[in-house]
Amino acid sequence: LHFKTMGHSLTGDEIQMVDKYIAQLYECKHLTENEVKQLCQKCQEIVAKESNVQAVKLPVTICGDIHGQFYDLMELFKITGKLPHTNFLFLGDYVDRGYYSLETVTLMVCLKVRYRDRVTILRGNHECRQVTRVYGFYDECLRKYGNANVWNYFCDLFDYLPLTALVEGKIFSLHGGLSPSIDTLDQVREQDRIREVPHEGPVCDLLWSDPDDRTGWGISPRGAGYVFGQDVSDQFCHTNGCSMICRAHQLVMNGYNWSHNKKVLTVFSAPNYCYRCGNEAALIEVDEQFNQNLQQFEPAPRKGEPNISKRAPDYFLQKTFHNSSC
Secondary structure, three states: OOOOOOOOOOOHHHHHHHHHHHHHOOOOOOOOOHHHHHHHHHHHHHHHHOOOOOEEEEOOEEEEEEOHHHHHHHHHHHHHHOOOOEEEEOOOOOOOOOOOOHHHHHHHHHHHHHHOOOOOOOOOOOOOOHHHHHHHHHHHHHHHHHHOEEEHHHHOOOOOOOEEEOOOOOOOEOOOOOOOOOOHHHHHHHHOOOOOOOOOHHHHHHHHHHEOOOEEEEEEOOOOOEEEEHHHHHHHHHHHOEEHHHEOOOOOOOEEEEOOOEEEEEEEOOOOHHHHHOOEEEEEEEEEOOOEEEEOOOOOOOOOOOOOOOOOOOOHHHHHHOOOOO
């Protein structure tokens, strides 16, 4: 069964087919190459119509990096409930590092195709060709399919994912951070996003930048994007009528971290990152009155895995913050 092209909604047969795919993926069983191709094409058709600043309604549950940690994503769904009973905003980095990038990102795409108005999936800095070639997703696709076709289908789709979201006009949400090239949301809306993530410039900054304890802008130790101070966050929120910025991209040991006088929230949703960091994960639930509920969670139990110390060694945190691993 093939999807109808350019259809506004799924047919009954298509719904039944996607529901079957979702059930299979919840068991961590990947789809056939052709099924992935059809799904990616359908999802591309859907997200191509979305804005660089995609509007999101309340209530919503906002999640940070997943990084192929499929069974930890299942723990997240135990807390939040699954679609369609919960609305989601995912802030990117579905792939690389973890063992199940393929199953994780395929499930994300299936959920978007099935419940397009209830889930928003943004692009992270790992949703690109250059990074996935190095950090695991490319090799995983080769191992599981014997060729790179599925990796190509997903990379073509990644080019179309929205860069940022705006929750009820108030919570600016994105993977990385702000850009010295961008003062207004309209400037974000004007960006040409349908391409590989460039090495520099505003699109790169939105996916790579980090908040910092400083004033103004600084060079990022990641080698891409910038670091920015509270004065930058305050000005951006004031100019655009936002109450806060919600972003992911950085490993934080408690799963979340407030910075810039609670103007910036970092949410990281991959517990025990890389299966050895010992961090908690978190998500944030926002209700219709903008009440916020931060939920922390532990990794899914793994047979035969030793207990991990809660504190990651300093050298590992340093490495994680200072390269493209988040």
